[in-house]
Amino acid sequence: MNLDFSDEQKQLREQVRRFLSENCTSETVRSILEGPESYDKKLYQGLAELGVLGAAIPEEYGGVGLTHLELCVVAEELGRVLAPVPVSSSIYLTAEFLMLAGSEKQKETWLPKLAAGEAIGAFAFAEGQGRMAPSKIKATVTGGKLSGTKSPVADGDVADVLVVAAKNEKGEVSLYLVEAAAKGVSRETLESIDPTRSQARLTFDGAPAELLGADGDGWHIATQVLDRAAVLMAFEQVGGADRSLEIARDYALERMAFGRPIGSFQAVKHILADMYVSATLARSNCYYGAWALNSGAAEFPVAAATARVSATTAFQHCAKNNIQVHGGMGFTWAFDCHLYYRRSNAQAVALGSLSSWESQLIERMSAGNAEQAA
Amino acid sequence: MDFKDTPEEAAFRAEVRAWIDANAPKHLEEELQRASFGSNGVVSEDPIAAGKAWQKKKAEAGWACLHWPKEYGGAARTPIERVIWGQEEGPYAALGGVFTIGHGMCGPTVMSWASEEHKRALLPPLASGETVWCQLFSEPASGSDLAGLRTRAVKADDGSGDWIINGQKIWTSGAQYSDWGLLITRTNPDVPKHKGLTMFFLDMKSPGVEVRPIKQANGQSSFNEVYFTDVRIPDSQRLGDVGQGWEVSLTTLMNERLSIGSGMSTGFPELFRFCMDAEIDGEPAVADSGVRSKLAQFAVKQSGLKYTGMRAISALSKGETPGPENSIGKLVAGATMQELSMFALDIQGESGVLWNEESPQQGRFQAMLMRSPATRIEGGSDEILRNIIGERVLGLPGDIRVDKNVPFKDIPTSGRKSH
Numbered sequence: 039m040n041l042d043f044s045d046e047q048k049q050l051r052e053q054v055r056r057f058l059s060e061n062c063t064s065e066t067v068r069s070i071l072e073g074p075e076s077y078d079k080k081l082y083q084g085l086a087e088l089g090v091l092g093a094a095i096p097e098e099y100g101g102v103g104l105t106h107l108e109l110c111v112v113a114e115e116l117g118r119v120l121a122p123v124p125v126s127s128s129i130y131l132t133a134e135f136l137m138l139a140g141s142e143k144q145k146e147t148w149l150p151k152l153a154a155g156e157a158i159g160a161f162a163f164a165e166g167q168g169r170m171a172p173s174k175i176k177a178t179v180t181g182g183k184l185s186g187t188k189s190p191v192a193d194g195d196v197a198d199v200l201v202v203a204a205k206n207e208k209g210e211v212s213l214y215l216v217e218a219a220a221k222g223v224s225r226e227t228l229e230s231i232d233p234t235r236s237q238a239r240l241t242f243d244g245a246p247a248e249l250l251g252a253d254g255d256g257w258h259i260a261t262q263v264l265d266r267a268a269v270l271m272a273f274e275q276v277g278g279a280d281r282s283l284e285i286a287r288d289y290a291l292e293r294m295a296f297g298r299p300i301g302s303f304q305a306v307k308h309i310l311a312d313m314y315v316s317a318t319l320a321r322s323n324c325y326y327g328a329w330a331l332n333s334g335a336a337e338f339p340v341a342a343a344t345a346r347v348s349a350t351t352a353f354q355h356c357a358k359n360n361i362q363v364h365g366g367m368g369f370t371w372a373f374d375c376h377l378y379y380r381r382s383n384a385q386a387v388a389l390g391s392l393s394s395w396e397s398q399l400i401e402r403m404s405a406g407n408a409e410q411a412a
Numbered sequence: 413m414d415f416k417d418t419p420e421e422a423a424f425r426a427e428v429r430a431w432i433d434a435n436a437p438k439h440l441e442e443e444l445q446r447a448s449f450g451s452n453g454v455v456s457e458d459p460i461a462a463g464k465a466w467q468k469k470k471a472e473a474g475w476a477c478l479h480w481p482k483e484y485g486g487a488a489r490t491p492i493e494r495v496i497w498g499q500e501e502g503p504y505a506a507l508g509g510v511f512t513i514g515h516g517m518c519g520p521t522v523m524s525w526a527s528e529e530h531k532r533a534l535l536p537p538l539a540s541g542e543t544v545w546c547q548l549f550s551e552p553a554s555g556s557d558l559a560g561l562r563t564r565a566v567k568a569d570d571g572s573g574d575w576i577i578n579g580q581k582i583w584t585s586g587a588q589y590s591d592w593g594l595l596i597t598r599t600n601p602d603v604p605k606h607k608g609l610t611m612f613f614l615d616m617k618s619p620g621v622e623v624r625p626i627k628q629a630n631g632q633s634s635f636n637e638v639y640f641t642d643v644r645i646p647d648s649q650r651l652g653d654v655g656q657g658w659e660v661s662l663t664t665l666m667n668e669r670l671s672i673g674s675g676m677s678t679g680f681p682e683l684f685r686f687c688m689d690a691e692i693d694g695e696p697a698v699a700d701s702g703v704r705s706k707l708a709q710f711a712v713k714q715s716g717l718k719y720t721g722m723r724a725i726s727a728l729s730k731g732e733t734p735g736p737e738n739s740i741g742k743l744v745a746g747a748t749m750q751e752l753s754m755f756a757l758d759i760q761g762e763s764g765v766l767w768n769e770e771s772p773q774q775g776r777f778q779a780m781l782m783r784s785p786a787t788r789i790e791g792g793s794d795e796i797l798r799n800i801i802g803e804r805v806l807g808l809p810g811d812i813r814v815d816k817n818v819p820f821k822d823i824p825t826s827g828r829k830s831h
Contacts, residue, residue, distance in 0.1 A: 039421075039492075039729050040414055041722045107413060287806050300807040304795070307802035314801055315740045319716030322737070326719045329413040348712035396708035397701055404710065406700045407688060 070122035076236035092153030117277030126191035132159025139251030160197035162188035177204035184247035210254035214247035230260030232384035265342035272349035320352035343399035357382035398407030466539025514545035574610035606688035607659030631783035676745035680714035701823030753781035
């Protein structure tokens with residue numbers, strides 16, 4: 039039994055944490071929150087040079103050729119510091135789409151650029167309000183030309199290549215690669231609750247679209263990739279939950295009221311204990327998800343949804359209570375609490391919202407249970 | 413990352429599995445599997461006798477108290493071997509319920525504090541199940557505030573050196589069939605409360621010991637009150653120095669939380685099976701989106717506890733000490749079981765009120781509902797556990813104690829206000 043990261047993976051964690059402590063401070067995050075840029079280009083380039091963007095991409099496609107476990111370690115560290123970079127869109131989603139379903143030529147074209155941070159990818163699925171579902175897709179591809187509107191698309195305003203879910207001529211959901219610079223693509227940045235990660239609306243008007251994966255197999259492929267991305271994002275969420283707890287704990291030790299540190303009051307202490315409980319449950323569930331992702335276990339779909347539900351719940355719980363422990367100071371722009379609160383609520387609805395993952399978890403457990411009984 | 417045994421672990425597991433397969437009381441397997449929290453385990457025969465018989469068999473083959481030293485009746489096995497044994501013992505582990513307190517708490521305390529002679533006399537029969545121990549700690553006026561206890565131990569004035577005990581304990585599991593008790597008393601009320609305590613072990617058949625079962629809120633009687641009237645204990649049965657009782661009790665309580673918190677059930681697998689079978693408006697309950705949301709939150713608590721346990725086992729397997737993560741076990745399991753049982757009754761609709769032969773799964777969820785309030789209190793209440801996580805794991809300061817440097821006799825109590 040070894041439900042833990044290896045010594046080498048723990049060394050990688052230290053290395054990434056050191057790099058981020060120098061290159062991704064609160065000021066870095068705030069410059070994206072308050073400034074005109076959609077992401078921190080210098081930080082993203084630094085991560086590429088460190089080799090972490092290409093960690094799980096094979097060497098033949100310009101990656102480092104490690105496993106998804108290393109990528110999980112990196113994700114947790116990025117989540118701890120709220121790194122304002124498009125790693126989830128470009129690496130957890132686009133690179134995974136290419137590795138799972140891309141043709142040899144598509145992989146050769148895009149993976150080296152994604153690993154090197156020279157190109158950014160994004161996944162365009164949603165078309166307005168409501169839960170993710172194939173029936174929501176109205177965009178169409180006819181004769182290799184894409185038309186429709188996608189919103190919101192995380193990092194869609196800065197992406198070079200897009201994986202777009204659209205209906206083929208038979209009305210089946212398929213996936214297409216679309217170059218953002220192509221004729222017929224227009225885009226605008228949208229305001230959101232978390233400006234440290236950008237959101238965009240993309241409008242396609244006969245844009246050239248190249249099939250990704252088998253025709254009509256789009257929903258099936260997307261489900262598999264979303265499961266992978268869910269585990270990686272869950273690690274970011276666990277990092278954010280842990281960091282929220284640390285910040286709240288440190289404040290509770292330092293802030294005095296009624297002549298004593300507020301952390302000595304049980305009302306405050308118990309909030310912090312409950313934050314520790316939810317973060318610990320989420321971490322353990324994420325380790326389960328990481329194991330299943332890396333080993334390709336048959337129970338991976340259940341493990342992915344488990345990790346995702348638990349991590350979303352924990353990050354929201356820890357981020358909101360971090361503000362509560364800080365009292366009024368936690369509601370100021372100057373303290374970092376709101377940065378974690380923003381990110382936790384943005385990630386809770388990314389890749390399909392919490393309630394849809396809850397539903398999928400039980401649906402998958404039911405299916406597995408019925409199979410076992412049969 | 414993997415869930416595989418090392419070759420040594422796999423060999424040990426195979427050995428254990430073969431022995432259990434050949435020796436377990438298989439005629440009890442079905443009722444042990446069916447039993448759950450808040451309902452009776454073995455009912456077809458005397459559960460104490462069945463537990464003792466299984467323990468004796470284990471002891472004779474060298475499988476009792478695996479982690480204890482051999483000279484005290486154990487097998488000097490590694491922590492990971494103990495875990496593997498527990499996994500393989502499966503439903504038969506429930507037979508050991510009668511020994512939970514003796515093996516988990518009293519034994520380790522005796523091992524840390526008793527004389528060599530007493531250890532060699534007391535521990536082997538405890539390991540082999542010939543004797544049963546109970547823990548005489550809580551009192552009507554001191555539960556979470558254990559150090560506020562009032563049972564008095566006074567030196568006999570006959571020069572024998574014996575101690576005379578008067579007072580009352582409560583919530584004592586298994587007192588009615590225990591041979592020995594671990595008893596904490598107050599020997600000096602003139603010093604601050606933590607400093608005036610002394611620990612003894614006591615023959616439960618001593619004159620002046622009276623055990624009265626408590627009728628609990630769920631109708632069962634698994635706990636007792638124990639009254640002491642001029643009970644005489646030889647000074648040789650003292651554990652630690654006079655006035656050192658608090659320190660001794662910490663050994664017991666540390667072990668209590670480890671043994672109560674590990675591998676606790678939340679009731680989720682049972683609830684999930686129930687929701688697969690139950691219907692809402694002609695559809696399986698699991699197809700309902702509201703049900704799914706609730707179930708998913710229960711599911712991630714159950715699996716979070718499971719994999720937290722596996723992380724601890726991983727540390728043991730590498731010869732490391734597990735982190736503080738396991739301190740969340742009872743806190744999560746107790747509250748989850750209570751909410752989960754309420755939800756199971758909700759799915760049953762109006763019939764959820766019934767607790768009879770018509771109730772699904774022999775009334776399992778009604779039994780859980782009625783037993784679960786105690787889970788959130790026994791062995792450290794939810795509030796005490798949160799204090800422990802806050803102070804020992806997160807490093808927060810303790811609460812300010814107004815009774816800290818006050819002689820015990822001057823501390824205000826419910827019936828005695830301060831001046």
